[in-house]
Amino acid sequence: xxxxxxxxxxxxxxxxxxxxxxxxxxxxxxxxxxxxxxxxxxxxxxxxxxxxxxxxxxxxxxxxxxxxxxxxxxxxxxxxxxxxxxxxxxxxxxxxxxxxxxxxxxxxxxxxxxxxxxxxxxxxxxxxxxxxxxxxxxxxxxxxxxxxxxxxxxxxxxxxxxxxxxxxxxxxxxxxxxxxxxxxxxxxxxxxxxxxxxxxxxxxxxxxxxxxxxxxxxxxxxxxxxxxxxxxxxxxxxxxxxxxxxxxxxxxxxxxxxxxxxxxxxxxxxxxxxxxxxxxxxxxxxxxxxxxxxxxxxxxxxxxxxxxxxxxxxxxxxxxxxxxxxxxxxxxxxxxxxxxxxxxxxxxxxxxxx
Numbered sequence: 001x002x003x004x005x006x007x008x009x010x011x012x013x014x015x016x017x018x019x020x021x022x023x024x025x026x027x028x029x030x031x032x033x034x035x036x037x038x039x040x041x042x043x044x045x046x047x048x049x050x051x052x053x054x055x056x057x058x059x060x061x062x063x064x065x066x067x068x069x070x071x072x073x074x075x076x077x078x079x080x081x082x083x084x085x086x087x088x089x090x091x092x093x094x095x096x097x098x099x100x101x102x103x104x105x106x107x108x109x110x111x112x113x114x115x116x117x118x119x120x121x122x123x124x125x126x127x128x129x130x131x132x133x134x135x136x137x138x139x140x141x142x143x144x145x146x147x148x149x150x151x152x153x154x155x156x157x158x159x160x161x162x163x164x165x166x167x168x169x170x171x172x173x174x175x176x177x178x179x180x181x182x183x184x185x186x187x188x189x190x191x192x193x194x195x196x197x198x199x200x201x202x203x204x205x206x207x208x209x210x211x212x213x214x215x216x217x218x219x220x221x222x223x224x225x226x227x228x229x230x231x232x233x234x235x236x237x238x239x240x241x242x243x244x245x246x247x248x249x250x251x252x253x254x255x256x257x258x259x260x261x262x263x264x265x266x267x268x269x270x271x272x273x274x275x276x277x278x279x280x281x282x283x284x285x286x287x288x289x290x291x292x293x294x295x296x297x298x299x300x301x302x303x304x305x306x307x308x309x310x311x312x313x314x315x316x317x318x319x320x321x322x323x324x325x326x327x328x329x330x331x332x333x334x335x336x337x338x339x340x341x342x343x344x345x346x347x348x349x350x351x352x353x354x
Contacts, residue, residue: 099336117266120327161314164231
């Protein structure tokens with residue numbers, strides 16, 4: 001694994017694109033190391049490689065398999081290393097701004113503009129001695145059940161994260177996705193997790209929306225009962241959804257109806273997205289976009305596999321600063337102060353590895 005990270009540092013020193021990642025509950029590290037600094041795009045989803053897509057817009061960046069060297073290595077047991085401690089300091093202006101944004105979202109819901117909107121904020125931390133490999137190792141160690149990644153392109157930037165939410169998994173004509181909503185902090189002293197009506201309703205809205213969105217491009221859809229998912233120190237409600245992609249549909253169509261999901265945007269999607277773009281006050285870029293393997297791991301053309309995840313619990317690193325992104329699902333029953341606290345808890349997902 002030492003050679004793997006030497007390759008990462010060499011790629012970064014040469015200012016060449018790469019992605020390294022560890023998939024949920026797997027013991028392997030995978031890397032795609034692009035051989036040039038060209039900016040490639042995924043256009044029809046017939047490409048092979050690793051895709052990195054934004055929340056808004058069509059600039060879906062591709063690290064093509066044919067233009068890259070692929071490395072795979074087994075995960076070692078990581079040595080514990082000191083973390084820089086970011087104290088939980090109350091930022092009065094940030095708190096006031098976010099609570100005002102949440103209140104504006106609640107008022108829009110009360111006016112009937114939409115049922116749900118996911119509102120987020122950005123927090124910037126100074127990291128004068130940020131070390132990519134050290135932070136990535138900590139992410140993998142801290143979140144073994146998440147999709148942990150580090151993605152870099154000199155013309156786009158450096159992103160890292162550990163996300164619990166899969167957007168879509170597809171192999172041949174079979175697909176799997178999930179509905180994920182509701183948030184609470186994990187308490188090891190509680191034997192049973194209980195969810196309030198707000199969280200249950202929010203999760204059901206997400207499930208219903210996904211099922212309605214995919215009905216014209218899929219068939220034989222099966223849905224699980226909701227259950228609790230643990231992602232680091234955060235709990236969510238999750239529902240599994242799987243089925244068959246219709247013969248007259250394609251992968252890009254399925255992705256386009258799923259993204260952005262209600263878990264990162266809202267319901268109805270178009271109106272909620274418009275509200276987000278007009279009111280959040282910053283550009284999400286690739287936060288709440290999606291990323292993952294596109295038509296990879298195939299032994300022949302009949303057995304291609306795509307595995308895409310939503311870019312949550314992530315950070316962007318630039319100019320010796322880390323930009324953290326946290327979002328909360330807002331419904332008619334939301335309380336601005338509680339949403340602020342939820343966003344602070346989510347920020348700790350990344351802060352604990354810095």
